Amino acid sequence: MQRRRRLILTAPLGALVAGAAVSPARAAEPKVLSIARTEQFDSLDPTRQFDIGSSTLVEMLYSKLLAYAYLERPYKLVPDLLLAMPELSADKLTYACTLRTGVRFRDDPCFKGGQGRELNTDDVLYMLRRYADARINNKSWFAMEGAVVGLDAYRDATRKAAPDADLEQIEIAGFRKVDAHRFTIKLTRDNPLFLFALAISPTAVVPAEAVRMYKDQFSVHPVGTGPFELNAVERKGTLRFTRYTRYHGVYPSVGAPGDAEKGLLKDAGKKLPLADVVEMPLIEEAQPAALKFLRGELDWRGLDRANFSKMIVAQGDGDFKLAAEYASKFSIYWAPSQNVSYTGINMKDPLLGKNKALRQALARLFDTRGRIKVLLNGRGHALKSIVPLGLPGNENETGAIGIEYDVPAAKRLVAAAGFPDGRGLPVLTVSYGGSDADTRNAFDFLKARAAAAGVQLKVEYMDNPTFIKSIEGSNFQIASYGWVADYADAENFYQLLYSKNTAPGPNFPAFANAAYDRAYEASRHMSNGPQRYAHFKTMNDIVRDEVPVILEINSLVFGITQRWVKNFKRNFLQPEYMFLDVDMAAKRKGLS
């Protein structure tokens, strides 16, 4: 995993359905969830996609070897198609895996007799080949790049091959089939992060028969082992998912502290999915989605800023409640997202790169708490470390100390930097990859506070592609950007300042610090625990002192659900739909 890419986060989409063999009670009244898709999908071929619109749908239709626990926090990997977590050999180079037995692909004409067959080891190898195929996958290869013995060589071969050439005769040295349900994967080096690659949607297992039969149309003709089936695909219309009655998953029996009290474990052990149908209309605008939700036509929706202000009342201390008129009708949720926003300072900049005091002064002029309160209605958390709150190794576990907004201290540091009261300090340029109202407000907010310490700022608003080109080429002074988790590990965020990831890698500030690198390398392949967190603390302290980046916000995601939706807990790494239950009697009453 030398290069990291953005992991797809689940978006508030939705839909399920009843299978053919439903019980009499279900047949009488199918449980129907209605959840809007907010953006279009690119492809339902797992290997070809890696966008938010597609990923959630793919995970409803297909299964992966591993998945994320629905309820447990911080996020934790659990077996999905595998019977148990992979067993690591003594030399920490080989994972032994055993597939569940009896997992069947849905019925489809691509199979002999139209009957879905049992998933086996050959399907996993087929998935691995497609995943590594440069002719198919250009979006998520980073997750296994350099990780498996022989896989990179196979990818090289596909790159040189004709578009339709079959390369199945080329062996992947690191993959060994033991029998129909057992296999081993040999790694190039000790690398616990490899397991995260087995939980991303592009590594969902697909049947070769369907790919061969449907060719290009496989992207809209899903044949999987996931919790739902989809018989008609309308890119812009309503997707109607029906329950796959042979799905292998059951509702989890372990949750986070407090989940049992909230009733989130009452369905433990029940066969999934709990709903019969999930209807997912594409509604890209906020108003129609809000109106449909208020009328009971949608069961769940995220809250944008306008509706947040109207419907939510901040209680202080990070607590929020629904406004009185909505409190009896809906349930509210909020959760820290998997993305962080921060401001990078170009360490190659002749002024800022060589003047630590000036960087430290700048950091004290970022009134992040004020910005969250004034501009974001409280919808964010001011970061003390670069790791989002939902991941292990976050600031609460490492005891990170943040930098607070402090104009007097900033003034002292500006003077120490050689510019008393800002005299002689050139105007500094802040770059943004956009120019919408929120971005402009953020800059105006910052500019006013910086001016209080004699620091004058000017702004450069760019379109996103130009901005990316600019920061990748270290052609900036100060730039505002962010990072979304590729996988649920703090390493994915600490690598952002590792010197070997300097731009065009994700270390855009071109920060190079030997002590930071040592701590990063030491922690990279450790399991979470006090020893690893001590390295994280070292890196946090270095960032706080050297200020290559100014940490800002881990946004909070808000949403509301109808009262008749049960078992809801926001999970950014595993779609929630198969775990949700619907009280149809209450839903009917709500609509009447």
Place this chain on the structure above:
Amino acid sequence: MTAYILRRLLLAVPTVLGVALLTFLLFNAFGPDPVRTALGQHATPEAIANLRQQWGLDRSLPTQFVGFLGQIVSFDYGKSFVTGDDLGTQLRAGALVSLSVVAPPFLAGGAISIGLALFIARHREGLVDRGARVLFIAGMSVSALVYVLVMQYVLAFKLGWFPISGYESGTAALRYLALPWLVLLVVQLGPDIRLYRTLFLDEAAADYTRTARAKGASDGRVMWRHILPNAWIPIITTNVTTIPFLILGSFLMERFFSIPGIGSLTIDALSRGDLPILKAVTILSALALVVFNLISDLLYAWADPRVRLG
């Protein structure tokens, strides 16, 4: 007539070539890199090179341009970069849906606007005219987006007369299309009636109208037999040359009412860097403009015997 049509079609060739060149340069040479857009913020050089090759963007610009010209001639615009879907199928399906959104209010609105404008023109400077002027100028001052938001909120959500949004094919589409039609009609009426009223009043002040009145023709006869036929040419110009933009102009309705038409397809392609769609829509729009301009000229000759084509 045939020679005229052929000559106009031949003259359209350099126009389309010019549009093709501009479109190609705009998107392929100077626009944002679609490969970067597709791969996200931290695309590896390897992934960029792979995708560039798969999408044919590693070929020289002249080679790519020749390929684009081939697509224009064959009307085969290939596949979407993003979804891999066949563009011909997508455009055909989307265009029909978009037409079903915009054509009925366009036609009905045209007829209603002409009728109302004639009525208002007959009562020039009277209470009806002054009241209509205030009403329509006020109406025109409001953004189309406001009409969408307010009418969706009041008529669909509060009163429940229409679905809030959605679409089904076939006759079931009617219940979903009714509100977008109403919105488009309301948005269209103000400017159309104001324009037509002015045209009719110009004709009403012409010498031939005064002569007709002097000869004892009734108000109705003057309006229907003299004023209306002479006002046809600007009405035709306005309406026929608007037709190519109707499909693209339905974006707002499609977006807010979740209708799967071609308007949102184009906007989506812009944000996702889907060059094949953008180029196809641009060229097809240019071709439509050429064709409808020609139709407009032919209709002149039909509407006004003084016009000679040649």
